[in-house]
Amino acid sequence: MRTNIVHEGADELTYEIRGIVRVAEQLKKLGVEIVWENIGDPIAKGETVPQWIKAIIAETMSQDASFGYSPTKGILSARKFIVAQRLRESKLILDPEDILFFNGLGDAISNVFTYLRRSARVIGPCPAYPTHSSAEAAHAGAPHIAYTLDCRKNWYPNLEDIRNKVRYNPMVAGILIINPDNPTGMVYPKQVLKEIVSIAREYGLFLISDETYARLSYGREAVTPLYELLGNDVPAIVMRGLSKEVPWPGSRCGWIEVYNKDKDPVFARYAKTLVDAKMLEVCSTTLPQMALPQIIGDPRFEQHLKLRCDGYRRKADIARAAFSAVTFLIAPCPESSFYYSVVFEDGVLNNKQTLAISNQAVREYLEKEVEGVAPDKRFVLYLMAATGICVVPLSGFNTDLPGFRMTLLETDEKKFKELIIKIVEAIKAYVGSN
Numbered sequence: 277m278r279t280n281i282v283h284e285g286a287d288e289l290t291y292e293i294r295g296i297v298r299v300a301e302q303l304k305k306l307g308v309e310i311v312w313e314n315i316g317d318p319i320a321k322g323e324t325v326p327q328w329i330k331a332i333i334a335e336t337m338s339q340d341a342s343f344g345y346s347p348t349k350g351i352l353s354a355r356k357f358i359v360a361q362r363l364r365e366s367k368l369i370l371d372p373e374d375i376l377f378f379n380g381l382g383d384a385i386s387n388v389f390t391y392l393r394r395s396a397r398v399i400g401p402c403p404a405y406p407t408h409s410s411a412e413a414a415h416a417g418a419p420h421i422a423y424t425l426d427c428r429k430n431w432y433p434n435l436e437d438i439r440n441k442v443r444y445n446p447m448v449a450g451i452l453i454i455n456p457d458n459p460t461g462m463v464y465p466k467q468v469l470k471e472i473v474s475i476a477r478e479y480g481l482f483l484i485s486d487e488t489y490a491r492l493s494y495g496r497e498a499v500t501p502l503y504e505l506l507g508n509d510v511p512a513i514v515m516r517g518l519s520k521e522v523p524w525p526g527s528r529c530g531w532i533e534v535y536n537k538d539k540d541p542v543f544a545r546y547a548k549t550l551v552d553a554k555m556l557e558v559c560s561t562t563l564p565q566m567a568l569p570q571i572i573g574d575p576r577f578e579q580h581l582k583l584r585c586d587g588y589r590r591k592a593d594i595a596r597a598a599f600s601a602v603t604f605l606i607a608p609c610p611e612s613s614f615y616y617s618v619v620f621e622d623g624v625l626n627n628k629q630t631l632a633i634s635n636q637a638v639r640e641y642l643e644k645e646v647e648g649v650a651p652d653k654r655f656v657l658y659l660m661a662a663t664g665i666c667v668v669p670l671s672g673f674n675t676d677l678p679g680f681r682m683t684l685l686e687t688d689e690k691k692f693k694e695l696i697i698k699i700v701e702a703i704k705a706y707v708g709s710n
């Protein structure tokens with residue numbers, strides 16, 4: 277090419293949650309039956325959408341308006357519904373003009389980082405949900421700057437680390453919170469959130485709080501929405517969506533709520549950029565926005581969430597009991613969402629360990645695939661080839677911690693127990709093999 281057309285951040289775009297699928301598909305062709313434990317899609321794992329939700333969507337679809345474009349910021353009735361919710365639940369006054377709908381939070385995240393000034397950095401949690409860390413790194417053309425979630429302390433954020441990263445990196449303009457967190461299932465304690473807000477206040481930063489799992493919590497720690505702690509000065513973007521709660525990931529519907537926009541002219545200008553950019557795209561998907569007030573506003577919705585959360589809690593407990601019995605694993609029990617992250621103690625994994633694989637073609641394929649990969653990915657690949665269970669290595673979440681993330685989405689609890697037993701047996705066999 278006469279001119280280099282490759283984006284400076286091109287190498288930062290990695291998404292192991294789907295990247296691992298390439299290997300799984302190859303193994304499938306070689307006869308391995310894959311158990312998909314990599315992706316957080318409740319529908320793909322067999323959760324059914326209640327009939328009453330389907331009826332609302334069908335009725336909405338019968339309206340011609342659901343086939344049309346929507347306003348750039350989103351359908352006003354949906355935005356007003358969210359405003360009324362914030363007022364009722366948190367006594368908070370939010371302007372419908374400060375809500376902006378996206379084609380899923382993936383789209384929101386991409387825009388939030390694409391239209392951030394190149395030199396301005398946002399620090400985020402580590403392990404990191406890769407859509408955030410990759411998008412932030414790609415916008416800067418440099419590795420993502422992360423603060424530690426401490427796996428020995430319930431995955432809570434290390435506040436000292438946040439404070440130091442902010443203090444010594446003047447280009448840090450914002451702090452990202454994923455609450456509840458993916459991949460750890462941790463819920464940020466209220467006091468920790470307060471501290472993060474005060475760091476933002478002290479250093480003149482803005483906050484991004486991805487709360488896509490906010491209503492899927494089942495642990496001791498209640499989820500405190502960030503907007504309840506911002507006061508009337510700290511600028512923030514809160515992200516919410518339909519993918520996980522309804523669940524309706526195929527709707528591609530998420531939104532941002534912008535708080536304290538007018539308290540800082542630079543933040544206000546940045547927020548306007550996001551609206552302008554969405555205008556170029558025209559708008560986001562109409563149908564889910566039209567259905568949103570009726571679905572979330574339905575009295576059956578709370579019970580629907582509760583039933584699902586009860587199931588996730590039971591499965592989290594089953595997994596915790598099994599993992600905590602293995603001395604070389606660190607596996608804090610999630611408090612929310614439907615993920616479980618497991619870490620191997622330092623030095624437990626090496627590049628000589630294996631699992632027995634009887635199918636020669638599978639073994640030969642795998643031996644090539646594991647060449648030069650991170651130790652946890654090596655384990656994950658062996659696990660998949662030997663048992664068919666497809667989890668995601670933690671190294672795919674922008675961390676050096678060796679481990680893996682699985683889901684709590686298997687709908688049959690008996691099968692889930694068997695799955696956990698298989699994983700634990702495979703861990704012991706793999707680690708014991710060398």
Ligand SMILES: Cc1ncc(COP(=O)(O)O)c(C=O)c1O
Binds near residue numbers: 486
């Ligand atoms: C923390 C977090 N944010 C955002 C997303 C993207 O969600 P959406 O389906 O709204 O694009 C996910 C998806 O797994 C997620 O885990």
